[in-house]
Amino acid sequence: MIGVVRGSGPIVLGLPHTGTDVPAEILRDLNDTGRALADTDWHVHDLYAGLLDGVTTLRMPVHRYVIDVNRPPDGQSLYPGQNTTGLCPLTDFDGNDIYDAGRAPDAAAVEARRQTFHAPYHAALEAELKRVHAAHGVAILYDCHSIRSRIPFLFDGPLPDFNIGTNLTTSCSHRVEGAVQEICEGATGYTTVLNGRFKGGWTTRHYGRPAEGIHAIQMELAQSTYMTETPPWTYDTEKAGRLRVHLSRILNALQALALSGELT
Numbered sequence: 001m002i003g004v005v006r007g008s009g010p011i012v013l014g015l016p017h018t019g020t021d022v023p024a025e026i027l028r029d030l031n032d033t034g035r036a037l038a039d040t041d042w043h044v045h046d047l048y049a050g051l052l053d054g055v056t057t058l059r060m061p062v063h064r065y066v067i068d069v070n071r072p073p074d075g076q077s078l079y080p081g082q083n084t085t086g087l088c089p090l091t092d093f094d095g096n097d098i099y100d101a102g103r104a105p106d107a108a109a110v111e112a113r114r115q116t117f118h119a120p121y122h123a124a125l126e127a128e129l130k131r132v133h134a135a136h137g138v139a140i141l142y143d144c145h146s147i148r149s150r151i152p153f154l155f156d157g158p159l160p161d162f163n164i165g166t167n168l169t170t171s172c173s174h175r176v177e178g179a180v181q182e183i184c185e186g187a188t189g190y191t192t193v194l195n196g197r198f199k200g201g202w203t204t205r206h207y208g209r210p211a212e213g214i215h216a217i218q219m220e221l222a223q224s225t226y227m228t229e230t231p232p233w234t235y236d237t238e239k240a241g242r243l244r245v246h247l248s249r250i251l252n253a254l255q256a257l258a259l260s261g262e263l264t
Helices: 044-046 108-137 174-185 202-207 239-261
Strands: 001-005 012-017 054-057 139-147 162-163 190-195 213-222
Touching: 012 044, 012 108, 012 239, 044 054, 044 139, 044 239, 054 108, 108 139, 108 202, 139 202, 139 239, 162 174, 174 190, 174 213, 190 213, 202 213
Parallel strands: 012 054, 012 139, 139 213, 162 190
Antiparallel strands: 001 054, 162 213
16 A cells, blocks of 8 residues: 555655545545545655665655545644644644535544555555664655645745745754755755744654764645646656756765765
């Protein structure tokens, strides 16, 4: 079920929100808003494809409306006091209901989805990080995300292009954080923020153990940097080509840093 491509290098790419699969019994419960699947991290797997030799990737094929594998399994909010979506979202990013009345999952259904989808994804991710760490003495998890650049329900104004999340520099070494921030801030025509609205989801916070040689960093890209932000969510080859230059620099810099021995 989980799409795993094993590489020989020290970098693991997480792709938790690019999937669009929805089991038929869940699809029947969604309303038209839910079935539109608007809150997909559209094309992110294509955006990062081929940028780094030897990289390991994990892709979740199931849509985040089924279950969000970047949320805590106990359902606790990542951003208390702020609008957000939960483990099994009940609304889209605009605050609109995604289920027909009376058809939202109950506690038993949420737990079943956790066991069926959330737990296997993280078991696979944990296994790959351990494998990579055993081979190199260090592993860097780079969690790949994207989101529409304007969503008033979640944040005010336009989102910066590069949103780097390190849970306030606790999920990775300052060297990892600094290498990514330097490249993003040097990218002409793009805007950057470190630990702004998105400080890193549960994946970043859970796996980032820099003292043990496992570093985690989240990159939330504004979708305006590489695609059309309205249906049918078209991939913009020209925009994406410009962005991929910088993403390649980021991944290659992280790999060089990991292989340098400076993180062990």
